[in-house]
Amino acid sequence: MAAGPLAGVRVLDLSTMLSGPFGGMILGDLGADVIKIETPGGGDGTRRFGPYFVAGESAYFLSINRNKRSLVLNLKLEDGRKVFYDLVRRSDVVLENFRPGVVERLKIDYATLQAINPRIICCGCSGFGSAGPYAERPAFDIVVQAQSGAMSMTGEVDGPPMKLGVAVGDVSGGMYAAMGVLAALHGRAMTGEGQQVETDMFSATLSWLVPWTGFYLASGEVPRRTGTSHPQNFPFQAYPTRDGHIVFNGHPPKFWSLLCGCLGLPEVENDPRFATDEARRRNKEALDAVLEPRLRSKTTAEWLDLLVAAGVPAGPINGVAEALADPQVRANHMLLEMEHPKAGTVRATGNPMRLSKGRTRHDPPPLLGQHSDEVLAELLGYPAEEIRRLRDAGVVA
Numbered sequence: 001m002a003a004g005p006l007a008g009v010r011v012l013d014l015s016t017m018l019s020g021p022f023g024g025m026i027l028g029d030l031g032a033d034v035i036k037i038e039t040p041g042g043g044d045g046t047r048r049f050g051p052y053f054v055a056g057e058s059a060y061f062l063s064i065n066r067n068k069r070s071l072v073l074n075l076k077l078e079d080g081r082k083v084f085y086d087l088v089r090r091s092d093v094v095l096e097n098f099r100p101g102v103v104e105r106l107k108i109d110y111a112t113l114q115a116i117n118p119r120i121i122c123c124g125c126s127g128f129g130s131a132g133p134y135a136e137r138p139a140f141d142i143v144v145q146a147q148s149g150a151m152s153m154t155g156e157v158d159g160p161p162m163k164l165g166v167a168v169g170d171v172s173g174g175m176y177a178a179m180g181v182l183a184a185l186h187g188r189a190m191t192g193e194g195q196q197v198e199t200d201m202f203s204a205t206l207s208w209l210v211p212w213t214g215f216y217l218a219s220g221e222v223p224r225r226t227g228t229s230h231p232q233n234f235p236f237q238a239y240p241t242r243d244g245h246i247v248f249n250g251h252p253p254k255f256w257s258l259l260c261g262c263l264g265l266p267e268v269e270n271d272p273r274f275a276t277d278e279a280r281r282r283n284k285e286a287l288d289a290v291l292e293p294r295l296r297s298k299t300t301a302e303w304l305d306l307l308v309a310a311g312v313p314a315g316p317i318n319g320v321a322e323a324l325a326d327p328q329v330r331a332n333h334m335l336l337e338m339e340h341p342k343a344g345t346v347r348a349t350g351n352p353m354r355l356s357k358g359r360t361r362h363d364p365p366p367l368l369g370q371h372s373d374e375v376l377a378e379l380l381g382y383p384a385e386e387i388r389r390l391r392d393a394g395v396v397a
Contacts, residue, residue: 004031004358009185010091012037012084013068014108016044018141018167019125019201020097021064022174027093027181028067029351029360035087035375036068036366040397043072043368054343057365062346066338067361069371072397075106079395086380088113092194093181094122097173099138100130110196121184123197125177130198139201144169148205149223153212156227172204234280235259238317239292244300248307248314251277255312262306263294324349338364369397 009032013024021036021044028034038044044061052059074080088094094113096103103109103124110122124130127139145151145163155162180197188194206213212223212231229237233251250259260269268274268290273283280287295303300316307314318326329335334350341364351360376382376396390396 004029004360005355006030006032006185007358009033009093011035011093011095011181012087012091014094014096014098015125016097017046018064018170019173020095020177021046022171023123023125023177023181024068024095024174025064025066026175026178026351027095028363030353031358031361032067032093034068035091035371036065036070037075037084038070038072038368040072040074040394043070047368054340054346057340057343057367062340062343062365063348065365066336066348067363068366069375070366070369071372071375072369073372074395075108077393077395079390079393081107083376083380083390083395084108085113085116087375088117088120090379091117092119092121092185094120095125095177095181096123097125097177100126100135114194118193119188120194121181121188121197122194123177123181123184123199125173126198126200128202129200134202139169141167141169141201144201144205148202149209149213150205153209153223153225155225157225159225161225168208169201169205172208173199173201176204176207229284232281233277234284235287235291239295241295241300241303242298245317246295246300246303246307246314247317248312250312251280256280258310258312259307262303262310262312263291265290265294336362338362340364341367341370372396 006027009027011024011027011032011034013020013034013036015021015024024034024036036044042048044065046061046064047058049058049060054062073083075084094108096108110120113120113122126135127144128134128137142163145168146161148169150168151161151163154164176199177197180199184195184197216222223231227237228247229235230251233249235248235250238245238247248259250256257269260266272279274280274287274290304314304316316322323329324335332350332352333354334352336348336350338346338348340346343364346364353360373387376387376390377384382390387396
């Protein structure tokens with residue numbers, strides 16, 4: 001099978017935690033040679049994140065750092081920067097998620113690196129961006145979820161705002177970083193020049209609020225929490241069954257008619273209170289009072305059989321265990337197995353991009369500094385005595 005579409009692209013990944021490493025992993029999945037540059041004395045902090053470890057390796061780190069080589073390099077030392085500059089001469093992308101100002105202090109900012117390699121692409125994924133009143137603030141997922149408005153829209157109608165169960169700020173920031181790099185690589189193919197790419201977790205999370213930000217800008221009406229239901233379309237939410245919960249979309253006229261037939265409620269379909277979208281919107285509580293007891297009369301599996309057979313969009317509310325065991329996960333190749341040198345067989349969620357040409361890689365996450373000598377000797381051509389000198393001086397590890 002052909003190599004991935006980014007084969008031949010080299011990425012220097014200086015990022016830590018979740019957002020940057022997730023973006024770097026996407027690029028590695030697509031075939032890029034991603035060199036994860038870590039600090040001496042422990043490397044990426046997520047290597048120590050608990051509470052789950054496999055043979056001493058953090059499950060957190062293992063989940064977001066596949067398809068990378070690890071080089072421990074001290075960028076605070078002059079010799080460390082010289083090594084980094086040598087890498088930049090042979091690389092295409094530098095990815096980082098430092099707070100604004102750090103790359104300038106380390107002398108690895110875009111202006112410096114562009115003078116070394118005019119084709120280099122530097123991508124920064126910060127918390128709030130490099131300008132504006134919050135540029136210097138530290139940011140974590142819960143902060144950007146709150147500040148972007150995402151939490152204000154999440155939760156039950158009369159309940160408090162809630163954090164989304166997934167780290168949408170981190171993950172979306174990493175996704176936009178990877179997309180920005182891909183766009184810059186395409187631009188470089190046209191012009192021969194690299195560029196600086198910037199994204200931030202706050203903006204990335206805000207962008208995920210579509211179309212509700214559009215609704216607000218058009219109407220001035222502030223989106224409200226609606227639980228699992230839709231603010232305009234009904235029925236479109238989770239309902240309890242005899243043994244769990246089910247979701248479905250009975251909003252368009254076609255699906256409304258099919259839903260009423262599946263539920264054995266033909267008299268409800270043309271009831272004036274529910275016959276149109278607007279009527280169901282006005283009478284949502286009355287509609288729920290009819291649907292809920294009926295849905296409690298069968299199990300989730302029984303209702304799914306009826307609804308899916310009729311063509312009504314429906315699904316169960318799975319826990320993570322049920323979701324990963326779903327046969328569609330295996331059909332989409334979304335559960336990977338990799339052989340790690342310490343942790344043995346490591347399982348992880350895959351990359352949802354499936355390409356008809358090329359492939360995505362499945363190399364295990366690296367041990368700390370596992371590839372330091374390899375990168376220095378094979379990529380940079382450093383002789384063994386120079387590598388020993390750098391190691392003895394604390395430049396590499």
